[in-house]
Amino acid sequence: MDAGNTSMSTLASQICNQIASIFAKPTSPYPPTLDLLVIELSTIASQKGRVFLYAAGRGGLMLKALCMRLFHLGLSAHFVFDLTTPPITSNDLLIASSGSGGSSSVEAICSLARSHGARVLLLTAQPEKGRIVKHANVVAYVPAQTMADDQANAGDGRSRALLPMGSAYEGALFVLFEMLVFKLGEVLGENPEAVRARHTNLE
Numbered sequence: 001m002d003a004g005n006t007s008m009s010t011l012a013s014q015i016c017n018q019i020a021s022i023f024a025k026p027t028s029p030y031p032p033t034l035d036l037l038v039i040e041l042s043t044i045a046s047q048k049g050r051v052f053l054y055a056a057g058r059g060g061l062m063l064k065a066l067c068m069r070l071f072h073l074g075l076s077a078h079f080v081f082d083l084t085t086p087p088i089t090s091n092d093l094l095i096a097s098s099g100s101g102g103s104s105s106v107e108a109i110c111s112l113a114r115s116h117g118a119r120v121l122l123l124t125a126q127p128e129k130g131r132i133v134k135h136a137n138v139v140a141y142v143p144a145q146t147m148a149d150d151q152a153n154a155g156d157g158r159s160r161a162l163l164p165m166g167s168a169y170e171g172a173l174f175v176l177f178e179m180l181v182f183k184l185g186e187v188l189g190e191n192p193e194a195v196r197a198r199h200t201n202l203e
Contacts, residue, residue: 053066
């Protein structure tokens, strides 16, 4: 293996280890995040409700990826602001994410969802500080660094973080959602053939 590949392998391991360490942190008094998501989504599936998802920026990209996989698992899943997103009702679940817990767009969406009677699950790294928590029925705590606290952990300001700003939180969401899809597929009894059959063939 040449030096370039060794460097890539080392960086990849460091990044993966940093993200893995997030899931070793306690979430009490909040319930274990993966278990919470599996319960909420399996419940909404059993009730034939729909799942709506929203986050801004890079976190939004993570939730769009989850939205796609939830559809592949047989759920009626919709990303907020897509042109085919239906109206939300009291039978539905909104999964929203704001690492800082203070995103104005996420707050507005959560407030609207609650006003229509929907259940709101908020993913956040700042459950004690963020103002969006007041709109959530349930909070899923992801104890990762975000832009809300990356400067406080920057040391002398000259060192470069391997996962700057909100990258640790966003990376944690990606890994969390992959674990969720795996666990939820088991709970829903979805085999790989059924999941693959729902993937688009217009490519």
